[in-house]
Amino acid sequence: MHDASEQQQLLMASLPPSPGQTRFALSIVAVLVAAFGVTAFFAKVQLARVDAFIPAAQTAIFINDVITSVLLFSQFSIVRRPALLALASGYCFAALMVVPHALTFPGLITPTGFLGAGPQTTAWLYILWHLGLPLASIAYVLLSGTESPKFMSERTTQAAIGLSVNMVVVLACVLVWTTTVQETRLPIILDGSGRLTLFGTLANGLIIFLAAFALVAIWVRRRSVLDLWLMVAIVAFLIEMLLSAELAGTRFSLGYYAGRIFSLIVAVIVLTAMLAQTTTLYADLAQSILRRRSTREARLIAMDTMAAAIAHEVNQPMAAMVTNANAALRWLARTSPDLGEVRTSLERIVNDGHRANDVIGSIRSMFKKDVRGRLLLNANELVREALTMVDLDLRNHEVLVTTDLRNGLPQLRADRGQLQQVFLNLIMNSIEAMSSVTGRGRVLRIRTDLMQDLSGILVAIEDSGAGIEGKDKDLIFNPFFTTKSAGTGIGLTICRSIVESHGGDLRASVNKPHGAIFEFTLPNGEL
Numbered sequence: 331m332h333d334a335s336e337q338q339q340l341l342m343a344s345l346p347p348s349p350g351q352t353r354f355a356l357s358i359v360a361v362l363v364a365a366f367g368v369t370a371f372f373a374k375v376q377l378a379r380v381d382a383f384i385p386a387a388q389t390a391i392f393i394n395d396v397i398t399s400v401l402l403f404s405q406f407s408i409v410r411r412p413a414l415l416a417l418a419s420g421y422c423f424a425a426l427m428v429v430p431h432a433l434t435f436p437g438l439i440t441p442t443g444f445l446g447a448g449p450q451t452t453a454w455l456y457i458l459w460h461l462g463l464p465l466a467s468i469a470y471v472l473l474s475g476t477e478s479p480k481f482m483s484e485r486t487t488q489a490a491i492g493l494s495v496n497m498v499v500v501l502a503c504v505l506v507w508t509t510t511v512q513e514t515r516l517p518i519i520l521d522g523s524g525r526l527t528l529f530g531t532l533a534n535g536l537i538i539f540l541a542a543f544a545l546v547a548i549w550v551r552r553r554s555v556l557d558l559w560l561m562v563a564i565v566a567f568l569i570e571m572l573l574s575a576e577l578a579g580t581r582f583s584l585g586y587y588a589g590r591i592f593s594l595i596v597a598v599i600v601l602t603a604m605l606a607q608t609t610t611l612y613a614d615l616a617q618s619i620l621r622r623r624s625t626r627e628a629r630l631i632a633m634d635t636m637a638a639a640i641a642h643e644v645n646q647p648m649a650a651m652v653t654n655a656n657a658a659l660r661w662l663a664r665t666s667p668d669l670g671e672v673r674t675s676l677e678r679i680v681n682d683g684h685r686a687n688d689v690i691g692s693i694r695s696m697f698k699k700d701v702r703g704r705l706l707l708n709a710n711e712l713v714r715e716a717l718t719m720v721d722l723d724l725r726n727h728e729v730l731v732t733t734d735l736r737n738g739l740p741q742l743r744a745d746r747g748q749l750q751q752v753f754l755n756l757i758m759n760s761i762e763a764m765s766s767v768t769g770r771g772r773v774l775r776i777r778t779d780l781m782q783d784l785s786g787i788l789v790a791i792e793d794s795g796a797g798i799e800g801k802d803k804d805l806i807f808n809p810f811f812t813t814k815s816a817g818t819g820i821g822l823t824i825c826r827s828i829v830e831s832h833g834g835d836l837r838a839s840v841n842k843p844h845g846a847i848f849e850f851t852l853p854n855g856e857l
Contacts (some may be wrong), residue, residue: 343405343414345607347558362562362595366569373577373585375630387590388432394597395425401604407487413473417560419494421600428461428501434510448513453520456531458505463567463596464540465561469549471661484711505749509644538571558605566596655679706855707749709778709787716753717776720761727761728774736776739787743855748828756791756848763795763846770794770844786834786853794845798838806838826849 347355402418434447434455501505528535529538545564548557574589582762659677713735716725724731742749755775764772775792797804806822822836829850836850 343409343411343554343556345555346553347555351555351558355558356508358562358599360565360567362569362592366573366592369573369585370577373583373588375572375584377587383587383590384435386431387594388428391427391597394594395421395428395735398597398601398604399425401601401608403491406485407491410510411473411488413470415490416465416473416492418491420462420469422765423466423498423502426498427455427462427505430502430506430509431455431459447510447856450516450519451509451513453504453507453530454513454516457537460508460537460567460571461540463564464537464544467544467564468540468547470560471544471551471810474551474552474553475496479548479683499686508598520696528830529575534571538568541568541571543620546767555603556600559600563596564593564600566599570596570809652680659814704732704743704745704855706746707746709739709789709852710735710737710742712746712749712753713776713778713789716750716757719750719754723761724756724774727765729764729772731759732773734775735781736777739778740782740854742787742832742852744832744852751834752828752850753791753823755825758845759821759848760791760793763797764793767794767844781851784854786851788849788851790847790849792845794841797840797844798846 361626377741391440399418399421401416402421406418407415434448434451436447436452519529519533521527541564545561547566548561551557570589570592573585575594577585606811653818654679659680713733717731717733757776760774764774771794773794777789777790777792779788779790780786781788826836829852834841834850834852834853836848839847839849841847
């Protein structure tokens, strides 16, 4: 259940909007309203008829609505919320109705319209097409508090999507048949001069009312990024209806063309927001995978380090035990040659000591990297990769990063995963050291340079954090020593172990006036 909740929080339908997203959405609304205010004064100005405008605009709207519908169906398949199914079906309906509306447009394919259309067919299809988004948005709001049935599995979810699509297709076909074959029995929307009749005005007014109602309903319950951008889309939808249906007067006026442009904006807004959110989530997922790999690498290195520490601590008494036992054997051989049982026991002590030493060595060898697997690597690229992986932490802690990466550095012969772990550990330590800093800037500076004797490279990571106390300076690299309340005390030990295994050296110093500097050297891998 916890994993499912976390997955839902990553989706646009559940993720709450950030203040920046809200401000950006409000700025778009302000631009739309300003554009409407300017266009409304000239809405009735008649312009030249451009036959290519309708198919171009309708095709773009169709493609956008189809993609939006597919993305919403995909989110429904993950979180299984009926509200998403309703909204996805609404976009699917809108996409399907765009096609017959374009085909039946008078003069586009045939003088009276394709599919046996009459003079009222296109107008009716426009009304029915534009009923889709308001009704779907209202259904989305009404179903927002409804959770999916517990019995709904992946198979039933796919069945629900398939049933919804089939129902929408059947409904669209029925409506197209009604507005073409039965067109003469329908009320008149446009008179002979192409202006709205009273019934047409009322029909458009109903659509505007439903859209306004949906906007207010979503505003009252707004909780997610999807809610935010759906409101922006409805604002653009209302502007389109006011321009093309109420203020334009006749076809091919400025308001008519502007209305179609706003119709395209309606289709693009939600799709763009969903694609942007998907791209962001993909980037976060990629960083998460990289971090998980680094964490796995760190565990192996930590186990190697702990095995080394255990070996160091245990080998000394083991060696003393073996030495004493050997001495006792030699003494007994000289003074008490008949004490066979004592000799046997002491021989067992020696054997057990050697065996324990072999066991510890084998444990460490299980986690030790093969030097033959090392590759030629560029230190500057490793720095950039590490900064990319911790980009979210840097932004969350408001850390300013500056880099001074020397060009033309020789390549290193090293294990990529291990060196990445060194960079990540040192950078994350710097971020944590600056997390409590107030009243001054949080600055992280990373520089690379050649060693003075040109035998290798130098990497320095400087921060403006709390720094290192003098009494801790010589202890921070010891295993299990930590100055953090939740620290394990093996991070810097791991870093030093990795650097030294690559033939380098890691040291710490004080950064003036605030913070700490961690510098490590690595030999030139090209020599």
